[in-house]
Amino acid sequence: MRFFITELLFFCAEKCFLNIIKQFTKIFSSHQKLVFSKELPVSSRGNIEIGQKLLKKANLFGYVLLDVKTDNPWRIFPFSEEVEVGIDGFSWLHDLAIINNRNSRDLSEAWINLFPLGRLNVNTYSSSSRLIAILMNFSYLKITCEKTTLNKLKTIIRNDYFFLNLYKSFSFNILEKLAIYHSLILSGYVFNFTKKKQKKMISSMTKLLLIYKAKAKMGEVRNPEELSEIFFYLLEIFEIAKILENDKPFIEVEKLRKLSGFFGSSIRYLQFGNGSLVSAHGGCLGNYNRYVKFLGEVTNYKRGDKICDLGFKRLDGARMSMIVDASPPLYGKRDRIAHASFSSFELYYGSKAIFVNCGGGSRFGHEYRKYCQSSKAHNVLLFNEKSQCSFGKRFFSKSTPYYYIKDGPRNTKINCINSITEKIVELSHDAYKKDYGISVHRRISVDLLKNRVMGQDMVNPDGEPREKLRDTAVCLYFHVHPSIVCRKKKSGVLIEIPGDKKMFFTHKGGDLTMEKSTYVGDFFEPQEITKLVIRNNVEKSESKISWKIEEIID
Template identity: 25%
Template sequence: MAYRRRLSTLILGRFARNLKARVSAGSVAVSRLWPGRTDRLIIAPHDLRTADATRAAEIYAGRFVFAGKIVTCHGRSIFDYAPPSEDWEVALLGFGWLRHLRAADTAITRANARSLVDDWISNMSHNRPVGRRPDVLARRVISLLSQAPLVLSDTDGRFYRRYLRGLTREIRSLRYITPDIADGVPRLQVLIALCYASLCLANQARHIRATSRKLSDELARQILADGGHISRNPGALIELMIDLLPLRQTFAARNIAPPPALLNAIDRMMPMLRFFRHGDGSFALFNGMSSAPSDLLATLLAYDDTHGNPMASMPHTGYQRLDAGTMTVIVDTGPPPPPSVSDEAHAGCLSFEMSVAGCRVVVNCGIPATGRENWRSFARGTAAHSTVTYRETSSCQFVERTSMKRFLNGAPIVSGPARVEHYREVGAEGVMLNMSHDGYQSRFGVTHRRVLMVAADGSRLDGEHTVAPAPGARLKGSDTGYAVRFHLHPAVKASRLTDARGVMLVLPNREVWTFEALDDKVELEDSVFLAGNDGPRRTVQIVIRQDARHTASVRWSFVRSPSSPAATVARRSARNQAELPL
């Protein structure tokens, strides 16, 4: 019933968006013929994204490198070339690369920027479907506004007017396609772009109040009380903060008080940036999070006035953090997000990541920053997360039919854990987190319970998994196998010990840790780390397989070893010999 109810809600919502889009289609066509009046640019917002002046030389030479793909134009317009990938086209048509030309700040790069922008706004045949996507259009509007000083420097009045007409046409199109915007981050990005437009251009002041109100309402709905995003994707915070912080500055530059909802949202989101960070500065990989540039995170955190320690619990977004000594453990303790914003969500309930002394040890596989379609199905499954997989299935169910995914423009979650419980207890020996979820209960009759215990000095992490029927229920089916998975970061060197009950781990800082499961056999299997800056990387995972009908619980531990790798192996061998029966 829950599956059908969620699917019906998604279908009805898509029908409503399609209807609104058709009604507004005529208005979009009129907006292109009558773009409106604006005679000058008042202010250009600041772009916080990192710029690389060396990229300007590549663009001037006709080499456009985006999303791992290269297109070289030989005297032709770059907009006439068939894109090698959708990610490449999104980057090109978002015009964010203008910041690299501005970083070079030479007469040649300014002329190059004008030529490329003029090519775009003067030829409507360039306007391909990807370029009309609301999120791409919003990014292009923000880029053209923020990089206007580069494009309009040393130009004549004729080009200035043509630039403003083209920009105004884009803004009016963005206003009219609002009903067809997907929920979540794209909707906020469009409203942010419209707020920028109303603040930065003359004769747009009448839109400031209306767009500010819409943005405030959407921020109040999408940014939860603890500062997390409704999609539960940590990456959404970065995408939004990189635009919201300059927007706050733009309001101040116009001597207009920023909406209270904007200020409150930024104040709530900033602690969440610290919450998801590991010791090496990377973000935990949950619900669609990929690699995050360290320089971008450093830029955002420079705006944090509190500089406090990360909070321990984010109950509204559904995450817990355990810190002890040099150890950090971040755990997903929340149900799936609402279906309308679950296109990127993963089936990783009760999964965790662990880092020690700035080295990531246990991770989730994550998802690549580009080329996601090749990995999306695997990356969203429970098996790509450091948690329990029952009968090699995921704790969530996704829309699978190709026709339905095409209609919904994605594969949202239609069923998953409905009841996720967690209890945190702090004692003299450390912090214990007791959790459970019912994602497998309706299909297989089992509940997954997990207990994590972090020692007070951060020297060990103990855990226990229980896969058993709920009270009054029974196991369904003859296959009752489950697997406990721990995906390791590629920088960790893992070696299974001779007793097959443990794994020795050597971290990049040469610390030695031992994974132990004395009651169960441990396997090292292939895995893949998808969120690397250089693309997917091969790694390994620790796997413990059991049968819920015979062994309902599995206990394990990660323990820091005070000795070298060789001494650790010798110590365990001696202990195993001592335990042999006479």
């Protein structure tokens, strides 16, 4: 009850404080005089595929294809923060601007005219996104927009800038502050503020980036997609800082260069051959096209200070690449997207995904987010089909309630072994010790010469077997990417990879079935996929499952 009351008080205080800032913004933003003087030295963010779908009357916002028919996006209920930012944050403007024809300009103007000014200052992320979208695409809008539309845009810009500039000093969320400072720095460049003022803002953001780096190194950041977004902020600020350095040395440029090397190397470590980030603890979209050119200039990742693995371990051998979740999740309400996925992995053959986790899920609403946070959405061993972790529900939040991890594995072990023929990782955890008195062990080896991966999963009773283990079972999950075709054979499963490559999956111990699952990775809609499930009775067997996936050579 005490925690509930504390949470309620913080929620009420936040709402009260936000309302005060909104009132100040309404009163004083009209007095702001902001003049467009420069074009931003950054590349377009638009997605041509999304832009084309929008022109075909598909409601696609926040990377979610919505099953709703309306010409007014603000009649849509934003069931997730991603959808809310996608609509209110004018993310669609980037996608229409990259099409840049008469139809796209007409639709952009129509939606701007439909935008209700009452939606201003609802969400800081929406305000930041909207401000940047207008600044980046204002020259595109000026081509055909009526004067009344342009005046409305200027009103929105003044409001968002004043609101964010006022709010930045009172936010305690580092992600929120980075988003705010990023948008304010881009605004300062466009409005041609004094170099002193722009440099001061960049220095403040550099300090925030250094704090974020320290948090990542201490294990307080687990979301690869979040890291990629921060990296993208950094690159845009870096371009502006280099321009400001032209006439006089600017010490922050070197700091930003080192930070970009750190974040860039870390992202490369967490990427597969097609540019996708490992899907765990928040998602896997990671817009590779935003920073592909810069990543080519980053030196190969190395261990030590030049990389932060976010708690993952990478195993590469022949053409196989595997990234394993090798750290326990972040517990408590501070982290709203932690996954119960210790020892889970994703496996790729070159640029082709084979086994994947089920994605972030949050953009499709809290029910999908809850599912994707559970162990069932990952390639792990479950005892009695129970998740590794227990979840709590936070009711007082900015939008919909979210689930966080209350408890889970506390005693985890990892051991990495390299030989001349293979790379091995051994992991164990005690997630089921409290209820069943067992520990779970996993051993995975990746062959360095052949396209082959072998694994062994088992449970060990601590001490003598207990009565609690009677009629219990283990389930081992392997979620197959939607592009893969699976066919069950007598001795295993034939896996056909796009590009006429074939692999064969075999196992020893338990019974294998092919079942339906859900994948919400880099698609606009949840995808129905196949999962391989191996079930084994604990009491009647050795509680050990061995498995292997190997390329078939014709």
